[in-house]
Amino acid sequence: MQAQTVVSAVQADQRLYFLCKRVVDITLACFLLLCLAPLLILIAVLIKLGTPGPVFFVQERVGSRRRTVGGRTVWEIGSFRMIKFRSMICDADPALHEQYIHAYTSGAADAAEAGGAAIYKLVDDPRVTRVGRALRRTSLDELPQLINILRGEMSLVGPRPVPQYEFNDYKDWHKERMAATPGLTGLWQVSGRCENSFDEQMQLDIAYVRNLSPWLDTMILLRTPLAVLTGRGAG
Helix, strand or coil: CCCEEEEECCCHHHHHHHHHHHHHHHHHHHHHHHHCHHHHHHHHHHHHHHCCCCCEEEEEEEEEEEEEECCEEEEEEEEEEEEEECCECCCCCCHHHHHHHHHHHHCCCCCEEECCEEECCCCCCCCECHHHHHHHHHCHHHCCHHHHHHHCCCEEECCCCECHHHHCCCCHHHHHHHCCCCEEECCCCCCCHHHCCHHHHHHHHHHHHHCCCHHHHHHHHHHHHHHHHHCCCCC
């Protein structure tokens, strides 16, 4: 993708925040990988037994890396290979999802009923496997991204990385959400997730970017288990 940057007015004291955030990311990611190793192995076995194909799904996603240029903090937008547990049939055609995303970003997508709530998400997607449906409902398919966190490509908390075809639909004001390292969880995920329209999602991500702090990150991390357990907005 063509190189792009987003400028952020980061104060000097926030540089300590970024350092501490990275230490927490590495520490917690290592801890979770060790503690969840039996669960990760079980999921891998279930995927292999369920349908032919690899255990992991790797996709190019758009994210940002923080750079300091002339005393200013600049977020360099680029792509990286994000890892998930495979939740679809092998070599699933992405056209269905791309079509829905274009409708979602333009405001033309209708909310669907799922679990008694209206959500902006593809439901009854024929490409999703039986094991994959359970993984998506509990967000367990996202756990391999702990590896992306250790690589420095992601953080525990931040706006979600998106496919290139979604980023291509962004208006200029949407791009402010890119002024942060992409996260495993974020303000959008603990605020209703897919119950929000596209612009509401952007506003939540931008609110996070504008209010970066250890307290906000801690609040989001503490609220994430409840959001996962209740499945609110997950579809």
